[in-house]
Amino acid sequence: MSRAILKVENVDQRFAGLHALKRVNFELIEGEILGIIGPNGAGKSTLFNAIVGTVPPVSGAIHFKGRNIVGMPTHQIAQLGVAKTSQTVQVFDEMTALDNVAVAALLNSATVAAARSAAREELEFWGLEGHADTLAQDLPLAQRSLLELARAMMLHPQVLLVDEVMAGLNEVEVDDILDKLVRINRDRGVSLMVIEHNMRALMKISSQILALDYGAILTLGKPEEVSRHKQVIEAYLGVE
Numbered sequence: 422m423s424r425a426i427l428k429v430e431n432v433d434q435r436f437a438g439l440h441a442l443k444r445v446n447f448e449l450i451e452g453e454i455l456g457i458i459g460p461n462g463a464g465k466s467t468l469f470n471a472i473v474g475t476v477p478p479v480s481g482a483i484h485f486k487g488r489n490i491v492g493m494p495t496h497q498i499a500q501l502g503v504a505k506t507s508q509t510v511q512v513f514d515e516m517t518a519l520d521n522v523a524v525a526a527l528l529n530s531a532t533v534a535a536a537r538s539a540a541r542e543e544l545e546f547w548g549l550e551g552h553a554d555t556l557a558q559d560l561p562l563a564q565r566s567l568l569e570l571a572r573a574m575m576l577h578p579q580v581l582l583v584d585e586v587m588a589g590l591n592e593v594e595v596d597d598i599l600d601k602l603v604r605i606n607r608d609r610g611v612s613l614m615v616i617e618h619n620m621r622a623l624m625k626i627s628s629q630i631l632a633l634d635y636g637a638i639l640t641l642g643k644p645e646e647v648s649r650h651k652q653v654i655e656a657y658l659g660v661e
């Protein structure tokens with residue numbers, strides 16, 4: 422039987438006069454890939470920030486495996502198993518790719534040597550082994566996106582929130598990331614929520630898609646249903 426690993430209940434977020442999330446309710450089923458779409462400013466990143474605790478919601482509950490994580494510090498939420506990538510790739514520019522991943526690996530390693538070894542393995546998974554000694558600032562955008570995913574995986578997440586990692590990438594690079602996301606989901610047991618403006622990409626990998634508009638859920642359903650939804654077409658695709 423499918424069960425929810427993450428349950429978002431009546432989550433509200435407000436910034437001064439702006440009602441950024443309006444009683445948002447949904448479940449992430451364990452093992453699924455849930456795509457998140459919505460126009461600019463719809464509240465997608467705000468939702469992710471609420472889940473990982475960087476900007477906690479003003480009201481509502483977020484249950485991870487039955488435990489309400491609202492109010493917990495981000496590092497504790499990460500330790501429990503919920504991690505996030507950033508919308509803008511956040512790696513340490515002046516460090517090598519290997520060191521970037523090794524720093525994250527230290528959290529779950531007994532020694533520096535063990536962290537470096539885990540980091541090497543992770544770089545290999547993401548196809549970055551040839552760039553281990555390259556400074557992050559010298560990596561092309563696609564490899565920086567992969568590096569951030571590699572860093573996030575060192576937290577051993579059970580739920581990974583992926584915020585627009587495909588922006589600015591070409592079709593081949595997007596397909597490579599999609600393939601890797603499917604593999605961490607299928608082979609490494611990570612449930613995923615993926616924010617993406619690239620609808621074609623999202624439809625390929627998501628079992629369900631959630632559409633946000635003005636902080637509220639427009640619809641949640643199978644990709645083919647959501648892509649036919651009248652308000653999604655109007656709000657997201659901008660068609661009258």
Ligand SMILES: Nc1ncnc2c1ncn2[C@@H]1O[C@H](COP(=O)(O)OP(=O)(O)OP(=O)(O)O)[C@@H](O)[C@H]1O
Nearest residue numbers: 436439441459460461462463464465466467468476
């Ligand atoms: N910390 C904050 N303080 C004030 N306003 C914020 C804050 N975070 C987000 N907002 C506002 O909340 C609204 C939703 O922003 P959010 O970044 O969640 O949208 P989004 O759907 O992720 O958009 P995009 O696709 O452009 O990334 C926007 O109007 C934004 O300016």
